[in-house]
Amino acid sequence: MGTAADAFNSARSYLNDINAQIWTDGKLLPHLKEAHRDLQLALWLNGLPVLRERSAVINVAANAVDLGSTQPADLLEPTKVMERTQGSTEDWVHMDETDFEPDIDKATTLKYWAWREEKIVFVGATTNREIKLFYMKSLTLPTTASSTLGFIFAEIFLGPMTAQYASRSVGNSTLADETLSAAREKLDMVIRANVKGQQNLPVRRRPYRRSGRVSLIF
Numbered sequence: 001m002g003t004a005a006d007a008f009n010s011a012r013s014y015l016n017d018i019n020a021q022i023w024t025d026g027k028l029l030p031h032l033k034e035a036h037r038d039l040q041l042a043l044w045l046n047g048l049p050v051l052r053e054r055s056a057v058i059n060v061a062a063n064a065v066d067l068g069s070t071q072p073a074d075l076l077e078p079t080k081v082m083e084r085t086q087g088s089t090e091d092w093v094h095m096d097e098t099d100f101e102p103d104i105d106k107a108t109t110l111k112y113w114a115w116r117e118e119k120i121v122f123v124g125a126t127t128n129r130e131i132k133l134f135y136m137k138s139l140t141l142p143t144t145a146s147s148t149l150g151f152i153f154a155e156i157f158l159g160p161m162t163a164q165y166a167s168r169s170v171g172n173s174t175l176a177d178e179t180l181s182a183a184r185e186k187l188d189m190v191i192r193a194n195v196k197g198q199q200n201l202p203v204r205r206r207p208y209r210r211s212g213r214v215s216l217i218f
Contacts, residue, residue, distance in 0.1 A: 014178075054133070
């Protein structure tokens with residue numbers, strides 16, 4: 001898995017500054033963060049498996065109507081929620097997703113969940129429950145040259161896209177346009193490389209479209 005240093009070196013090759021005389025790691029870092037956000041959005045819009053995650057067991061107290069501080073910090077979008085009695089070895093049971101919490105009385109199980117205002121919410125249960133959450137996650141933004149980028153070959157796109165932001169920040173629109181074009185081509189390659197495992201995504205997936213969603217983010 002590549003690091004921010006790999007993306008910096010790639011960016012400098014587009015900026016004709018291999019020896020980092022102008023574009024040091026520190027100067028490139030803010031632009032890399034912007035490029036990294038673009039990449040995450042493209043991956044999410046295309047529902048790619050690299051963002052799939054499964055939580056550890058999460059305890060839900062009786063009468064709780066959301067996960068509170070136990071909701072995963074990297075949660076972008078839940079795809080499936082399962083429940084069982086807290087502390088048991090019972091089989092996990094699928095919960096039903098609804099647009100809003102049903103207007104019903106609490107029962108011994110949670111049974112329903114909704115994704116609202118970026119929170120997983122419930123009607124609540126009269127007993128302590130535990131859930132397992134399947135979801136699309138965000139990737140951690142790089143903060144130093146040694147930061148990992150989140151998945152294999154991310155630097156292929158992040159290099160030219162970082163160079164695009166850097167060149168545009170100093171008014172070099174010609175180079176910015178050239179590197180943006182290169183970044184778009186590399187993004188298509190990155191997505192096609194990651195789309196192989198997409199068929200196993202939950203039904204809420206956003207289908208990959210070679211000439212569709214990808215170009216909409218920049």
